[in-house]
Amino acid sequence: MSWYRHPVIRQQWVLLLLVLAMCLILGFQMFGPEGADDRFMAVPLEITTSWDSVRNGDATIDDVSTFSTLISNTFLHGDGGHLIFNLLFLWIFAALAVELLGTRWMLIVYFLTAISGSLGHVFLNPDANHHLLGASGVVMGFEGLYLGMAVRWRLPDPHVFPIARPIPPINLGILTAVGISFDFYRLMEHSEGNIAYGAHLGGFMMGLFLACFIVPRPRLADAR
Numbered sequence: 001m002s003w004y005r006h007p008v009i010r011q012q013w014v015l016l017l018l019v020l021a022m023c024l025i026l027g028f029q030m031f032g033p034e035g036a037d038d039r040f041m042a043v044p045l046e047i048t049t050s051w052d053s054v055r056n057g058d059a060t061i062d063d064v065s066t067f068s069t070l071i072s073n074t075f076l077h078g079d080g081g082h083l084i085f086n087l088l089f090l091w092i093f094a095a096l097a098v099e100l101l102g103t104r105w106m107l108i109v110y111f112l113t114a115i116s117g118s119l120g121h122v123f124l125n126p127d128a129n130h131h132l133l134g135a136s137g138v139v140m141g142f143e144g145l146y147l148g149m150a151v152r153w154r155l156p157d158p159h160v161f162p163i164a165r166p167i168p169p170i171n172l173g174i175l176t177a178v179g180i181s182f183d184f185y186r187l188m189e190h191s192e193g194n195i196a197y198g199a200h201l202g203g204f205m206m207g208l209f210l211a212c213f214i215v216p217r218p219r220l221a222d223a224r
Contacts, residue, residue, distance in 0.1 A: 095160045
């Protein structure tokens with residue numbers, strides 16, 4: 001069997017392209033011109049300033065470019081460890097979204113949770129002048145999506161690498177609930193560090209909202 005006919009490749013090729021793009025972009029960040037990636041990172045203060053320009057009717061093409069960083073920053077990562085950790089969980093939960101809802105919905109969820117995750121961070125840090133990058137908000141968005149679908153419908157047991165064997169969907173649902181609870185606790189504790197807990201919450205809430213009110217019932221799921 002040719003490699004491109006493998007069931008995983010045929011079903012997940014779009015997601016695999018996203019993963020490959022993130023890997024190539026990290027290579028550019030590491031070996032390309034220093035600072036060339038800065039304009040693709042989201043800066044809360046710049047986004048807040050651009051929004052004020054829109055409200056005042058003074059928006060320019062530069063403001064459009066600033067808003068585009070709400071999505072572009074999710075393709076960037078700080079280092080290899082940051083990328084690998086995000087890609088592991090992105091692969092698991094985004095692949096499940098493809099299996100249950102199809103590639104089109106996976107892409108819709110990706111871009112909506114990218115925006116909501118970035119905005120979640122901006123809303124909590126409107127005057128911050130630091131750079132936001134990483135797909136963790138999107139990862140939490142897909143986790144929220146899966147949790148919402150697991151509560152709303154009876155989902156089939158997941159069969160996604162690196163999960164060694166089929167496991168009950170409720171187990172993955174519990175994992176996502178524990179993860180977001182930890183993020184919320186750290187946010188309320190005003191923890192210092194480089195983790196954008198606001199992006200995690202923003203992405204998670206969008207994924208949960210989409211699962212509860214927008215996405216259709218997966219063809220492999222049963223009503224509760």
